[in-house]
Amino acid sequence: MKTADAGKLLLENINIPKTGKAAVFNKVGEDISLKDFSLPEKIENKAALVKVRFSTICGSDLHTISGRRVEPTPLILGHEIIGDIVKLGDDLVYDGQGEKLEIGDRISWTIMASCGDCYFCRNNLPQKCVDLKKYGHTSIDDKDVKSSLLGGYGEYVYIIPGTTVYKVPENISDEIAAPANCALSTVMNAVETIGINQGDIVLIQGGGLLGLNACAIAKEAGAAEIILTDIIDSRLELAKKFGATKTLNIKDIDLKEFSMLLDVVTNKKESMLQLKFAVQKLLLTRLLQH
């Protein structure tokens, strides 16, 4: 387990080999294979080469492996990544917050690179860019190292132009920082879209990493009630540590009762009292069943 305590890479300690290993996913049902990739000697403008410190297994990685999600293959999976800059292109001078970038910096970066120029990019939808490239979701092009080293399950990642990188503050460990560009940012987008205010009632369906992040953010935003549902008890317990005020195992729940709860939560005009009644009724139903 690597953390920020491992310290910043020192320039004199950076020894870049000619090749780097990566785990390649070919197709569903086939073992992932280790492969050597040539590392670029020259870095283009606004690009960087990063030595991977840490990469998570996101739900979408598992979905690709199981076949539930179809991606172009072969590819290097992994998109929630923390790494150290080992080579820096000429024009990649500042990170997304305007901090000067240097070789050795510990960084994370946006899940995708976009052109910044097309209709979607100009209309604040870079995630729909016509030239979109997503880390951990882009197939390998053997002739082009830039388009190959784009996944976290390898020793190196090539940061392509159009990516926004962020220096990770020293007091945040790799493990905490890694999911910021997918799990946390997905939840932040949802929270910003619906808007959570002081005293609000929030229902979160599912206690995976997104649900746990949502609990923490809803709590931070001042939600009065944070109700989390799941079908696994251990997840419900964990959610309480992240701010859930009520948890509910919906494994055998009456769907009619549950949709009533949803109706109440999604209609902001309904009163808190009505919600409490709905939740209590559900909890009572659960008690009577066991």
Ligand SMILES: [Zn+2]
């Ligand atoms: Zn993800």
Ligand SMILES: [Zn+2]
């Ligand atoms: Zn674009």
